[in-house]
Amino acid sequence: MKWTEVQEIALQLADAHPEVDPLKINFVDLMNWVxxxxxxxxxxxxxGERVLEAIQQAWIDEVA
Known part of the structure; x- marks a missing residue:
């Protein structure tokens, strides 16, 4: 999986960290988790920041 696979990354993060509110995660932790x-x-x-923003938004959309 590559950085460009934002949707797949978001799905896997949602599965791996169901207790986390993606609105409250900082980019350092997000990058490390990815x-x-x-x-x-x-x-x-x-x-980069734009990639992390896209992943965070996809994760937010996934759990909404």
Whole structure:
């Protein structure tokens, strides 16, 4: 899974962290959780604020 697979990342984060409110997560934790996903296989340096915002929004939409 790559950074561009925002929807899939959001789904996996929602499954892995059902107790977390995605509105309250900081970007450092979010990035670390994405990198820790078992299927994630991309360069952490390719992550930026826009990517994290997109992942956070997709996660919010998923749990809403």
């Amino acid at each position: 990198i820790a996903l078992p299927e994630f296989d991309d360069d952490p340096a390719h992550c």
